Amino acid sequence: MNSKRLVCIFLMLVLTGIYKISLAYGYPITDPFEASVLGTPKELKARVPDKIDIKTQQIRVFEDRKTPEVFWYNESLTYTMATQAEAAPLIFIIAGTGSNSNSPKADALLKIFYQAGFHVVALGSPTHPNFIVSASTNSVPGNIQEDSEDLYNVMQLIWKNIRNDVAVTEFYLTGYSLGGAQSAFISKLDEKRRVFDFSKVLMINPPVNLYNSVSILDDLLVNNVPGGLNKIDEFMVETMDQFSTLYSSGNFIDTDEEFLYEAFKRFKDDRKKLAAVIGISFRISAAEMYFTSDVVNNEGYIVPKNLVLTSTSSLTDYMIVSLRISFVDYFNEYFYPYFQTRHSNLSKQALIASTSLESIEDYLANSTKIGLMTNQDDFILAPGEINYLKKVFKSRAKIYPNGGHCGNIDYKENAAYMVDFFNN
DSSP states (O other): OOHHHHHHHHHHHHHTTSOEEOSSOOOOOOSHHHHHHHOSOGGGBOOOOSOOOOEEEEEOSOTTOOOOGGGGGGSSEEEEEEOOSSOEEEEEEEOOTTOOTTSHHHHHHHHHHHHTTOEEEEEOOTTSHHHHHHTOSSSOTTOHHHHHHHHHHHHHHHHHHHTTTOOEEEEEEEEETHHHHHHHHHHHHHHHHOSSOOSEEEEESOOSBHHHHHHHHHHHHHTTSTTOGGGHHHHHHHHHHHHHHHHHHTTOSSSSHHHHHHHHHHHTTOHHHHHHHHHHHHHHHHHHHHHHHHHHHTOOSSSOTTOOOOTTSOOHHHHHHHHTOOHHHHIIIIIHHHHHHHSTTOOHHHHHHHTBGGGGHHHHHHOTTEEEEEETTOTTSOTTHHHHHHHHHGGGEEEESOOTTTTTTTBHHHHHHHHHHHHO
């Protein structure tokens, strides 16, 4: 087949809406790791109001739950909200792995949708310690179906609390990273229960298979730390020292985008280090998740059984142990055994499959209200998974050529697309 015919076929696919991919795209960072760490340059971000009345609220999900003393500050679930003075749609935002409701990406989305005229409620991830302690039914995060049930329960409680103060015309739902995948499972759940009857749902940079994606993130650390995993402490100290030296030698007000760009001008020649930094970020979030779940359930996986930790207890040794636990370790030694005790015939492969979008493929393929926004170079996707998303979502897939994992989430073009998705 000659090249001219290939070009014609490609243009026909795009023009007929088989899938959408941006051909002229202005997001400037082409390396997926750099994009994921640095995000969007300040001058290219979507314009949002300088001041928004953002309220940080708390809600008690389980009135009779006894909170471990070491987590006294997580007794209630924290969520973030911004509302309009007039009647408007309400959109729920679900944060990504290890993130709370006021994380930078959740905050960026809140401001974008508030600027567009929506009421906004942002929720932390079920993998964040605050959610694990206060709102998770089993406090063993990672089962996307059960975590989505917990999120749905929280959303109902919040709506019950605010419904007399906020005039809502319809409900929308979105989430990024793990929160993007969870939004699909919540939408499917809502089809049966009809509490919100979501008009539109947008998945942003979701994993296809959770097990695959977290294994990729683990490998970024294991394969790129000089000297291997046993050198993780030395690597972290060395990297932080380099950044501290740069900060003290410059005229920086904060460790914002300007500082990060200057840092990467000096350090980005070491791509393995950049990959390892991303892996470390994930490992820290995962370690907090493992530790929190173990303490709440008194499983004895990290902390000895029946040992009572208080607000003054040293946690250093437990976090050192937690940082050396890979997701595969967590899955094999903690996560799978927990669910197998509840379902004796459950295989590891069946459990892995249940955390994949493939388990709800028919729903995703046929539900016209669900859309997808992601990047061709999102490194949390395993080989073949970007093509799987194109196949399932077809014309409902908006796939940008670069941006890594959520790096372009607040780029002005992406923001305009997200707002248009819900408005049209």
